[in-house]
Amino acid sequence: MELMVNGKKLEVTDGATITALLEELNINPLRVAVQLNLEIIKRERYDKTTLRAGDKLEIITFMAGGSE
Amino acid sequence: MRDEGAREDKAMEKSDTLKFAGREFRSRLIVGTGKYPDHRSMQRAHEASGAEIVTVAVRRVNLDRTQESLLDYIDAKKYTLLPNTAGCYTAEEAIKTAILAREVGLSDMVKLEVIGDQRTLFPDNEELLKATKVLVKEGFVVLPYTNDDPVMAKKLEDAGAAAVMPLGAPIGSGLGIRNPYNIKIILEAARVPVIVDAGVGTASDATIAMELGCDGVLMNTGIACAKDPVAMAEAMRHAVIAGRLAYLAGRIPKKLYATASSPLEGMVEL
Numbered sequence: 001m002e003l004m005v006n007g008k009k010l011e012v013t014d015g016a017t018i019t020a021l022l023e024e025l026n027i028n029p030l031r032v033a034v035q036l037n038l039e040i041i042k043r044e045r046y047d048k049t050t051l052r053a054g055d056k057l058e059i060i061t062f063m064a065g066g067s068e
Numbered sequence: 069m070r071d072e073g074a075r076e077d078k079a080m081e082k083s084d085t086l087k088f089a090g091r092e093f094r095s096r097l098i099v100g101t102g103k104y105p106d107h108r109s110m111q112r113a114h115e116a117s118g119a120e121i122v123t124v125a126v127r128r129v130n131l132d133r134t135q136e137s138l139l140d141y142i143d144a145k146k147y148t149l150l151p152n153t154a155g156c157y158t159a160e161e162a163i164k165t166a167i168l169a170r171e172v173g174l175s176d177m178v179k180l181e182v183i184g185d186q187r188t189l190f191p192d193n194e195e196l197l198k199a200t201k202v203l204v205k206e207g208f209v210v211l212p213y214t215n216d217d218p219v220m221a222k223k224l225e226d227a228g229a230a231a232v233m234p235l236g237a238p239i240g241s242g243l244g245i246r247n248p249y250n251i252k253i254i255l256e257a258a259r260v261p262v263i264v265d266a267g268v269g270t271a272s273d274a275t276i277a278m279e280l281g282c283d284g285v286l287m288n289t290g291i292a293c294a295k296d297p298v299a300m301a302e303a304m305r306h307a308v309i310a311g312r313l314a315y316l317a318g319r320i321p322k323k324l325y326a327t328a329s330s331p332l333e334g335m336v337e338l
Contacts, residue, residue, distance in 0.1 A: 006128040025131060032129055032137055033171030040171055058128065060168050064110070064138050065102040065125025065154050065288075 001053035012051070019047040021057075032061045084316070086284050088261050089177075089209040091148070093120045097308045098150065098263065100288025101125075102120070107141040109297055114147070117291065117301035123150045123179055126169045144174065150211070152179035157192070159199035166203055177209040179233070179265075179286075180289070186222040189239040193220050197227060204228030213265050216250040218257060225260050232258060232284060233265035238279060240289040242269025245276050255281045264284070271300075271307035278311025 003010050005021070010018045012021055018041060020051040022029050041049055051057075079303060086093040098121040104110035110151045114122060121143055151169035156162040159182060164253070166178040182199055184192030191214050209230045214220050216234040224232050234254055237243035244267060255262050261283035268274050268287040275284050285308055294300035 006131055008131060010131075020140065025129075027129055028137075031137065031169045031172065031174075033173075035168065040168065041172075043173065058168075058173070060302060061099075061129045062124035062125055062138055062149065062169075062172065062174070064104065064107075064129040065123065065127075065152060 001051075003051060003053070004056045006059055014053075016049050016051050017044075018049045018051065018057075021051065022046065026030070027059065034061050036060050041059075042060075078116065084312070086261060088211075088303035091209075093148070095120045095305075095308075096284040096312060097274070098284060098286040099291060099302055099304075100135055100286075101138060101142070102288050102296060103292040107136060111141045112294070113291055113297040113301035114142070114297050115301075116305065118211050118305040120146070120148060121150050122147045123152050123286070123288070123301040126151050126153050126165050147238070148177070148180050149175040150177050151175055153181045153192055153199075155183070156197075157183050158183060159202070162195070162199040166208060168201075172201065176207065177211065177230075178203060179214040182211050190235075191215060193217070196220075197223055200227045200229055205307065211263070216247050216254065218250060218253040221254045221262070225258060229260060229294050230320050231261040231283070232261045235266040236264045236273065237267025239266040240293075241267055242273075242290060243267055245268055245280070248276065248280055251277070251282065267306075271303040274304050274307040275311035275314070278308055279314050281315050284308075 001012060001014050003012055018034055029043060029046060038054050087097045095118045097117055097119045099114060099117050099119040100123045101110060108287045122194060153162040156165055162180060162182045170176055180199055181194040182192050183189050193214060196212055196214060200210050200212050204227060211231050211233055212224050212229050213233045214224060221232045223233060236245040263284040263286055264282050265286040266279040268285060268290045274285045291297050291301045291304060
C-alpha cells in the first residue's frame with residue numbers, strides 16, 4: 001500500500017504498524033514524534049496503530065538549528 | 069592561574085546560577101546547533117562554550133537516512149535540549165511545532181519563535197503572545213524570543229513565560245546589543261530571567277549583555293560561523309563569565325574628567 005510520509009510517497013507492506021514503518025525506515029522511535037493524519041500518536045501506541053493506504057504521516061525529530 | 073580559576077568558580081558558584089522554571093544552570097550561555105561546518109566541530113564548540121542548554125530545530129526526519137542524526141552529537145546527560153519553533157510565522161504553527169517537539173520526549177521547554185518578517189526575522193509579537201498563553205496553559209516551559217520592547221517583555225512575563233529573550237540585533241546579523249537602554253529597562257521591570265537572544269557577533273557583545281545585568285545570552289551564528297567556531301565558543305564562555313562578574317562587582321560611575329589613581333602626596337620634586 002502507498003502512504004505519504006513527510007510529503008513523499010512510500011510503498012509499505014499492507015497492514016504495517018507505525019513500529020514496522022519506523023523499523024523499515026531505520027528510524028529510532030525514541031528520537032521522533034509521529035503525526036498520523038494530523039493526529040499525534042503517542043509512542044505507546046506505535047505498535048498498535050495499523051496504517052491504511054493513503055495515510056499521511058509526519059515523522060519529526062530534532063535537527064541542527066539555532067534561530068530563524 | 070589559580071586565582072583565575074577561583075574567580076571563575078565564583079561567577080558560577082551555587083548562589084549565582086541561571087534559574088527558571090525550577091531548573092538551575094551553572095552556565096549562562098545558551099548555544100545553537102545550526103550552521104556549523106559539521107557535527108564534529110559543533111560538538112567541540114559546545115564543549116568549549118561550557119553551555120548546558122542547546123537549542124535544536126524541529127524538522128521532518130530525513131527518510132533517506134544518509135545524514136547522521138544530530139542527536140548522536142549531543143550528550144543528553146550533559147546538555148538540556150531546547151527545541152525551537154524557528155521558521156514558524158503564526159501562533160498556530162508554533163504551537164503545533166512545540167507540541168510535536170514535546171512528543172519526542174526529550175524536553176518540555178520551548179524557545180518560542182514566531183517570525184513576522186522574512187528579511188529581518190523580527191518577531192510577530194501579537195502571535196507570539198497568543199502562542200505563549202496557549203503553551204503555558206499546556207504546561208510548557210516557554211522562553212519567547214521577542215523584540216527589545218519593555219512593554220512586550222512584561223506582557224510575556226504576565227502570560228507565564230519562564231524567561232524573556234529580547235533580541236540584541238536581528239538574528240545572524242552580528243550587530244551586537246543595538247539598544248542597551250531598552251534592555252536595561254526590560255531588566256528593571258522583569259521578575260523572570262532576561263536572556264539576550266540574537267545579534268551577538270563577538271565576545272564583547274556578550275560581555276555587554278551580561279554587564280547590563282542580563283541573566284544569560286543565547287547565540288548560534290556568532291560561534292558557528294566564526295572562522296574557528298571552537299575558539300570563538302571558548303571566547304564566548306569567558307565573555308559571559310567576565311560580563312557577569314563585572315555586573316556583580318559593580319562598575320565605577322562614568323565621569324567626564326580624570327581622577328588620579330596615584331597619590332599626589334610624596335611627588336618627587338624635579
